[in-house]
Amino acid sequence: MQPTIQGMAIKDVYQGMKARNVADSTDRLTAAHVAIAGAGGLGSNIAIALARIGVGQLTLIDFDQVELSNLNRQQFKLSQVGMDKVTALKQNLQEFNPFVTITTRVQKVDHDNVTELFGDADIICEAFDNPSAKAMLLDAASEFFPNKPMVMATGMAGIHSSNSIITKQVRPNLYIAGDGSTAGAEGLMAPRVMIAAGHEANMITRLILGQTKI
Amino acid sequence: MVTVNGEPFAKVAGQNLLAFLQQRKTPVDNVVVELNGTIIHRPEYEQTLIKPDDKLELISFVGGGR
Numbered sequence: 136m137q138p139t140i141q142g143m144a145i146k147d148v149y150q151g152m153k154a155r156n157v158a159d160s161t162d163r164l165t166a167a168h169v170a171i172a173g174a175g176g177l178g179s180n181i182a183i184a185l186a187r188i189g190v191g192q193l194t195l196i197d198f199d200q201v202e203l204s205n206l207n208r209q210q211f212k213l214s215q216v217g218m219d220k221v222t223a224l225k226q227n228l229q230e231f232n233p234f235v236t237i238t239t240r241v242q243k244v245d246h247d248n249v250t251e252l253f254g255d256a257d258i259i260c261e262a263f264d265n266p267s268a269k270a271m272l273l274d275a276a277s278e279f280f281p282n283k284p285m286v287m288a289t290g291m292a293g294i295h296s297s298n299s300i301i302t303k304q305v306r307p308n309l310y311i312a313g314d315g316s317t318a319g320a321e322g323l324m325a326p327r328v329m330i331a332a333g334h335e336a337n338m339i340t341r342l343i344l345g346q347t348k349i
Numbered sequence: 350m351v352t353v354n355g356e357p358f359a360k361v362a363g364q365n366l367l368a369f370l371q372q373r374k375t376p377v378d379n380v381v382v383e384l385n386g387t388i389i390h391r392p393e394y395e396q397t398l399i400k401p402d403d404k405l406e407l408i409s410f411v412g413g414g415r
Contacts, residue, residue: 176413266410267378273408274381277388289410305408306383319413328413 140233149234156188160344167343168192170256172244172272174220175199176323177288178262179210179227180332185339186228192236193228195221196252198243208325244268249275253283258339261287262332264319273309282308284347286338290314291331293321300327302334302349310338310349353405362401367394373407381408 140148153161167190171178174197182193197220201211205220215223221239228237244252244263249272253259259276263269269287276285290313291300299314312334338349350357361369366389370377382389383406389397399405 264413266412267376269410270379270381270408274388274390277381278390287410290413292411292413305406306388311408315409316411317413318411323413 152232152234153189157344161189163343163345164189164340165191167258168194168256169258169260169339169343170194170196170253171260171262172196172252173262173264173268174224175205175262175264176208176325176328177291177332177335178260179220179224180329181260181262181336181339182224182228183210183231184333184336186232186235186237188340189232189234190339190343191234192238194238194240194252194256195224196240196242196244197221198241208323208328244272246271246275250279253280257284258342259283259285260335260339261285262335266318277309284308284310284342286310286312286335286342288312288331288335290317291328292317292319292323294324294327297327297330300330300334302338304349307347310335310342312338351399351401351403351405354407358405361399362403364399365395366397366399369399370394370407375407375409379410382406383408 138145169185169190171182174195199220201215201218201220201223203216205211211223219241221241225237225239228235261269261272289311295317302310302312305311313331351361366382385404
């Protein structure tokens with residue numbers, strides 16, 4: 136008997152899930168490895184988008200645990216409060232798409248572990264909340280991997296216009312999404328955080344598929 | 350004339366990068382500095398002197414996301 140998922144042949148599930156992907160994208164998506172730094176409002180949403188389209192390998196990095204205050208924007212469930220975010224996110228991603236290889240690291244990113252954490256990834260996705268962590272990762276990544284594509288975000292708080300969130304190409308291999316100014320103190324909610332996450336996820340998808348323009 | 354994020358900026362030539370960044374509103378830790386197209390890493394700030402025709406791009410970050 137052939138192996139099944141939900142009573143369907145694995146091969147059929149795999150093919151069926153790819154049916155609406157953009158033509159000729161699946162092989163390149165499957166071959167890609169994206170490392171996501173931060174598994175919160177940005178990272179959880181980005182990871183779900185990339186897992187759904189079948190990015191083959193995801194590394195999820197976050198030192199934090201799921202809290203009640205995360206649930207207004209982060210893709211966790213009430214039943215996951217208290218879990219390591221990366222463990223909870225991996226669990227959710229595997230329900231959406233079991234064909235993704237997911238590595239989790241419960242770890243704080245610092246200058247000294249950037250090489251080890253991101254060396255194998257094709258693309259670095261920054262999804263932190265702390266602005267100094269964002270700057271530190273860009274500083275370190277540009278030192279250790281000067282040509283590796285990196286996608287970041289800054290400014291997605293409040294209830295400002297959706298259309299103020301844009302993606303900029305800041306350097307040949309550096310893309311930054313967001314409005315550039317609104318900070319977390321004014322409140323962070325799913326709709327606008329998801330717009331910034333969508334910008335990052337779409338830029339990553341474009342890069343995987345060879346589109347380097349914004 | 351020195352430019353900072355595309356705007357002309359008087360009286361900064363001769364300063365080191367760290368001194369220049371410390372005068373700005375954005376905390377130094379939240380900024381990455383591009384000098385004439387090259388990212389300057391943090392340990393190099395103090396020894397990097399701003400020259401009269403330098404083009405500085407300050408890549409600044411605000412909080413929120415994780």
